[in-house]
Amino acid sequence: MSVSYGGQAVLEGVMMRGPSCWAVAVRTPEGGIEEVVRDVTSPMKRHRIWRLPVIRGVIALGESLAIGFRALAISANVAAREEDEEGKVVTEITRGQIIFSFAIAIGFALMLFKVGPALLTNWLPIEGTTWFVIVEGLIRVSVFIAYIGLIGLLPDLKRVFQYHGAEHKTINALEGGSELTPERVQKFSLIHPRCGTAFLLWVMVLGIFVFALVGRPVWYWLIVSRILLLPVIAGLAYELIRYAGKHQENRVLMTLLAPGLWLQRLTTREPTLDQVEVSIRAIEEVRRREAGETPSQTASDARVEVMA
Known part of the structure; x- marks a missing residue:
């Protein structure tokens, strides 16, 4: 069975x-690479019910969000950290600041991509449930694409999109059997095809069909x-x-999924070799841990933390 x-x-x-761990590799302001490795304790390994179709998608989404937030927190701390002349850390983002930032981000996303389009469509003079959910879906997708296009103009986000490209290239190389x-x-x-950008687009498209079952309530x-229906839609999109x-x-399936693949052109940029190196370091640490090896510390300026 392939991994x-x-x-x-x-x-x-x-x-x-x-399957059982994750690793984040970050380029430090000094030019080195720091790595942090963590184990994954998924409920899907403990109970069969969590591995059922659609339900496993909801669990996987929750795990991905939790891991993603932790990885972002680690990278933010590395980027914001400053050291004094003795090498001691003098500035670091606090846990409270990170939690507050993530709460704001989740609330903003729900308002912009879920609540906002629904309320805007509700104010329009549209008759019938079918046209209502179609127009709502079109507004939601349009807002999503416009948002991605606008944030892609920011210099800092361009670099994140470059690292996104490096991540895709590394996984494609690994799955293609290439030397890393x-x-x-x-x-x-x-x-x-497994990109989160495509996943988000299909969450919005499948939402049209799911919301049609709800009708047009007050x-x-x-x-x-x-x-409340977001987890159900996310579970369906995960299966797809x-x-x-x-x-x-x-080819038929790839043709149907083509819009999600095209959208990745907005969220990825060609990375530099230095950025690809960081991505390779992250996947190598995961593979070592999966193989039961002790994570490496190949660079003198790299720090590896392993927690069970």
Whole structure:
């Protein structure tokens, strides 16, 4: 049985995840690479019910968000950290600041991509449930694409998108059986069918069909339905992306999923060899841990933390 790896771009780095652990590698302000390795304790390993279709998608989404937030926190601390002349850390982002930032980010995303489009459509003179959910879905997708396009203009986000490209190239190289060197990995595609960008797009598209079952309730139930049904839609989208990842040779399926693949052009940029090196370091640490080896410390300026 083949092992599927996933990842996420973070601030000046990449997080890579395997079945039982994840690792984040970050380029420090001094030019070195710091690595942090963590084990994954998934409830899907303990109870069969959590491995059922759709339900496993909800669990996987929750795990991905939790790991992603932790990886972002690690990268933010590395980027913001300053040391005095003796090498002691004098500035570091606190846990409270990180939690507050993530809470604001989640609330903003729900308002912008879920609640906002629903309320805006509700104010429009639209008759019938079918047209209502279609227009709502079109508004939601349009806002999503416009948002990605705008944030991609920010210099700091451009670098994150470059690391996103490095992550995709590394996984494509690994799945293609290539040697993981920056020069070889750089030749691979920026696009991958299991990308989170494609997942988010299909969450919005599948939402049209799910919300059609709800109809057009009053505005406050409209808001509640958009939030409470999100896990169900995410579970369905997970199954679709998971199936696509295992059947990349199916041309009909790839044609249907093409919009999600095209959208990745907005969230990935061609990385530099230095950025690809960081991505490779992250996946190598995951593979070592999966193989039961002690994470390496190949660079003198790299720090590896391992916690059970």
